[in-house]
Amino acid sequence: MYPHERSLVDEMKDKPFALIGVNSDKDIARAKKAVADNQLNWRSFHAGPDGTRGPIPKAWAIQGWPTIVVLDGEGVIHYRGHDGDAATGVAKALVGKLAGGGKDGGK
């Protein structure tokens, strides 16, 4: 999963797009090590010492990891599930719509 996400962040760097993590490791040191070892290039909330049972996963009723939720610019949910490719497709289409309005071509 890491390489896919890393290249997605790179690819969308100049676009209205953000990859935000909710890290659900109990031990924050473990999360930081994963970020360093794998050069993870996105920002993550930490779910707290209860990990997968922490307040954020609980409030979002997350039952499996990884779960991906794709939101548009207004915070409306367009995808929720476990399929990284499907989520990426939905996110790119949304970015296309957002960017398409202001059209100055890009590169």
Next chain:
Amino acid sequence: MRTIPTWALPLLLASALAAQQRPPQPTPKSPAAAERYAALKAEQKKLNDEWMTKAKAVMAEVEAAKKAGKPTPAMPMRPDTSALGKQALAAAKEATDGDDAVPFLVMAIGADRAGASDALSLLGDKYADHPGTAQIGSLIGFLPRLVGDDKAPAIAEKFAKSKNADVRGWAMFAKHEKTVETAGRDTDAYQGAKSELIKAAELASSADLKDRIREAIDTREKFGAGNVAPDIEGADLDGVAFKLSDYRGKVVFLDFWGDW
């Protein structure tokens, strides 16, 4: 030799640890059965402890090999507890009431994949009303895989008719989980499944079952496509506070992840 992939090991270890931390399960009431049960439990714990020690050692070797760029060693298989499971099933068959039989059956289902079918059939046939049967409630949804498509409906039906509200609730959850996940929200099928599940949750005493039902409905109604996501206020891994809503105006790919 059978092996398991490196990536799966931390997950297996975590689930083995979690299993140890769960509240203690009820034990048989009659002294003879209780003694037999304790002996089997001790044997099971010994096998698991040995495996965990071995697995942790191999995990350290894997880390070291990765750093040195050497091939990583194979992982030890989870311990084979099928013989224990067979003994537990035999003990359950000899037991004269549910208080003695159900703890053995729960053990048999966990310990011996091949014998799980017999144990589940026996639970359904004779002990569907016993409160201890609710411990395997979350497996009811997997009956087709565990006992085969031919036997599963009849066993599920017995659990659905249980006098115990938790056993009945789990059977209801197994029946409606898919509908709540996928049926159109304005259909009668969805509304019917939802109201039956809410009723089941009210009658149930199992916190686990109540949570599962609430999560299934919330997942659909609060987090399905078209809903506005709730905000998240928290801190990043460096302790800097931020909010999900800071990213309004951008498409957000929110990834619940963990390095395990």
